[in-house]
Amino acid sequence: MINTARRIEITGIVQGVGFRPFVYEIASKYLLKGIVYNTSSGVLIHIEGNQQAVDSFCKEIYEKHPPLAYISEINHFEEYTKGFSDFKILESIEDKLKSTLISPDISTCSTCLNELYDSNNLRYLYPFINCTDCGPRFTVIEKTPYDRKNTSMSYFKMCESCITEYTNPQNRRFHAEIIACTNCGPQLFLYDNNKKRISTENPIKKAIEILSSEYILAIKGIGGFQLAVDATNHDAVIRLREKKHRKDKPLAVMSYDMERILKYAYVDDTQKFLLKHIASPIVLLEKKEPFLLSKYISPKNKYIGVMLPYTPLHMLLIQNFLALVMTSGNKNNEPISKDNDEAFDNLSEIADYFLIHNRPILRRVDDSVIKIINNTPRFIRRARGYSPLPIIIKKNIPMILGCGADLKNTFCLTQKNKIFVSQHIGDIENFETYTSFKSTIEDMKKLFGINPEIVSYDMHPGYLTSKYAMELADIKKISVQHHHAHIASCMAEYCIDEPVIGLAFDGTGYGTDGNIWGGEVLVCEYKNFLRVGHLSYMPMPGGDLAVQEPWRMAISYLYSVYKNNLLNLDLPILKNIEEKKINIVIEMISKGINTPYTSSMGRLFDGIASIIGIRDKISFEGQAAVELEMISEGNYDSTYDYECTSKDLHKILLDPMILGIVKDMRTGIQISKISKKFHNTIISIFSNLCSIIYKETGLKKVVLSGGVFQNSHILIGLTQSLERNNFEVFSHKLVSTNDSGICLGQVMIASAIQ
DSSP: OOOEEEEEEEEEEOSSSSHHHHHHHHHHHTTOEEEEEEBSSSEEEEEEEOHHHHHHHHHHHHHSOOTTOEEEEEEEEEOOOOOOSSEEEOOOBOOSOOOOOOOOOBOOOHHHHHHHTOTTSTTTTOTTOOBTTBBOOTTTBOSSSOOGGGBGGGGSOOOHHHHHHHTOTTSTTTTOTTOOOTTTSOOEEEEETTSOBOOOSOHHHHHHHHHTTTOOEEEEOSSSEEEEEETTOHHHHHHHHHHHTOSSSOOOEEOSSHHHHTTTBOOOHHHHHHHTSTTOOEEEEEBOSSOOSOTTSSTTOSEEEEEOOOSHHHHHHHTTSSOEEEEEOSSTTSOOOOSHHHHHHHHTTTOSEEEEESSOOOSOOOOOEEEEETTEEEEEEOOTTTTTOOEEEEEEEOOEEEOOOSSSBOOEEEEEEEEEEOOOOBOOOSHHHHHHHHHHHHHHHHHHTOOOSEEEEESOTTOHHHHHHHHOSSSEEEEEOHHHHHHHHHHHHTTOOSOEEEEEEEEEEEOTTSSEEEEEEEEEOSSOEEEEEEEOOEEOTTTTHHHHOTHHHHHHHHHHHHGGGGGGSOOHHHHHSOHHHHHHHHHHHHHTSSOOEEOOHHHHHHHHHHHTTSOSSOSSTTHHHHHHHHHOOOSOOOOOOOEEEOSSSEEEEOHHHHHHHHHHHHTTOOHHHHHHHHHHHHHHHHHHHHHHHHHHHOOOEEEEESGGGGSHHHHHHHHHHHHHTTOEEEOOSSSOSSGGGHHHHHHHHHHHHO
């Protein structure tokens, strides 16, 4: 007997995850009548039936929803009965308010993989197999509600077999919007780099032969192109590096299964869980020796970035190899290519062959990268598998655009208590990436129905992101100091709404005094901050050129201590760099010519790396600092001397440390021990300084942010030291600690001071 009716409105990740078929199944179980359909805001249900059955239905909807679903809000309203004769899934309705969450792209599920290798299955060896529990989502949806007509699969008309599955409530592909098979779905094609199609009945088999012959293959994935070579072939890896102009930066690899990964890398339980997670990120693993892959994949690095196959195409391609290099399909420093013609234009000078398909990619999404530090997953790059999942905060804030920084850019948009951080955009240093930045902002505004009232941006006047913000019309503009944003971003992750001590360590950030900051101690709230300490200022000879040539910072630190007598020191830098160049830099410093002042921790790491002979020039950002971290060894706790002034604010004077390092070099101390001692010193300096600031302020919460905290020694050592002193320490988990996380801080600060 029907004696009650209820309208249920559900928001969250409830589209593209099998939610409507799940609702249908529960309604059938309890013999209930009504309807369910998608809206631009989520899912709407009208249910009728016995009161007890309706209550049980509502309970199961919340407690037993599909594994990929996430319910952020569920509202119940009593309704009049409408006399439905059965329960149906209706066509979706588009409304003006777009507040539904969109699922990230999900790796292929085990059930689909079983079908992939089942010779009796309709989708046997079909490289685009998917279901309601897996496959692309964010990269194929054009707009909400999530219906086939609103995805890139609208180009493909379902065959009778797929229609039968799609309309059958008992089938696991019931209302699977991007359902496809060999007969009606996307297809693969193989081309050479002259855009000539290769005649073959089996493009995958031919592609495997190509990869086995030292050739470079461009592969169209789900969020863009990837460049692949055999990871055990030295010549192929070297050739890829040369053609991509990627001299030393580590390359990621992909292996078919855990058994193969364990042949060349160590994997703990946390790393194994991440590798097998539905997001399938690249995970940084420690190499095993002897290392069975090419030594040119990640030179002078203990770690290698590894992922498991996350698409059926990957599974079919990779099963004959120990590992394939699988790196972003782009020119150096440009966005990843996503369209076929774009890939031929951009990658034909790099790739020998192209394995493409005819399903459009609607937005670029690169692979995510994660490093386990202190037993916790930390994002190096947050993208595929995680974007566009929002950061949830405790209160509603206005619609704000946070533009981020120019390096490792992401931006974010806010909607009530949700902050949508974009996928990784990259370094905005050319027209192509800047164009991608702007178009991705417009795409996400449209996708989530967000029209920002405020734009927040970095106060650096030279950033392209800041110039973009300043050129926007009819919108309130709020500039935010770089390191304040770093600390605020981590505060937002933990919903901290009180003053904290913030340690912000990175390479570059424009300070309120016009100098370049980066080794900062701040007392922070969202609304304002006070700079209470920093590394002492040092000249940065040549400005940005000193970033590319760490030896310039080495001379700056040495000149501070030894003046012109530094030329008499017996150090590697004085043998590696021409004396004429060193004299020019000394003159620049002494006369103040093109030598902006910096308190940057990143530049300190660069300078020390050069002083002890690790690296004088870099080919990618942070290379010298990474290699300094990689050689740090030893179990001793010794530190170098330093001084700390306390007039006005705490300034860390590093001359005593430089004296100690040079002394150790002259007495033949191993550079691995010098590196360890240097790391210990940084930990000691800032742990002690936090204790001093506690006495001055009473603050016991310490927030750590900035790219330097990707250094395991610094993050673990400083956290442990502070916790021994009874501080509560917070570091990033939801966004990266590097510059790709600061857009989150920008919107939190803008919301506080609007």
